[in-house]
Amino acid sequence: MGNIRFELKGLDKLQAKLQRVAKMEEVERIVEKNGEAMQKKAVDNAQFKGHYRGKKFIKPTGTTRKSISLNSSKIGRFKYRVAPGTDYAAYVELGTRKMSAQKYIKPAFDDQKKLFKRDLERLVK
Structure with a gap:
């Protein structure tokens, strides 16, 4: 039998592309994690005092707190x-x-943007 020889060209380009894809997936995970954390903080912060209607005090119902949602499906891959x-x-x-x-x-x-920036900076170092 003769000698069989393989030569791989463009391996460095493939490796660079795979690293970019891996980074983008990590960015996506960071965006998702921070979006979820911000939603939780907003819900935790939504401890309302109630209000007056005329001279009558109206207790908070919790409707706004329960309505705080996280939406990502319709607005893009890197947006929450x-x-x-x-x-x-x-x-x-x-x-x-x-x-x-x-x-x-x-x-x-304000709290979450600091953590989000830190997470992204960690990724690029």
Whole structure:
């Protein structure tokens, strides 16, 4: 029998491509993990005091807290949206002239963005 010889060309390109794909998968995991963590923090922060309607005190129902969801399916591979589902959620977050703000989304975002940045920086080092 004769000598059989194999030569692989482009192995370095294949290896570089595989490393990029692996990094993108890791980025996707980091985005997902941080999205889920932010949603949990927003829910934990949603400890509302209630409000007055005229002179009558209205206890919080928990509807806004229960409505805080994490959505990723329709907005892209590297995007997660954490948002409350009630029509009046912005009034609770930002307050009105008759009600002080009871922030729950922004503190969760501010806290999580630091951790998200740290996770991404760790990945590229």
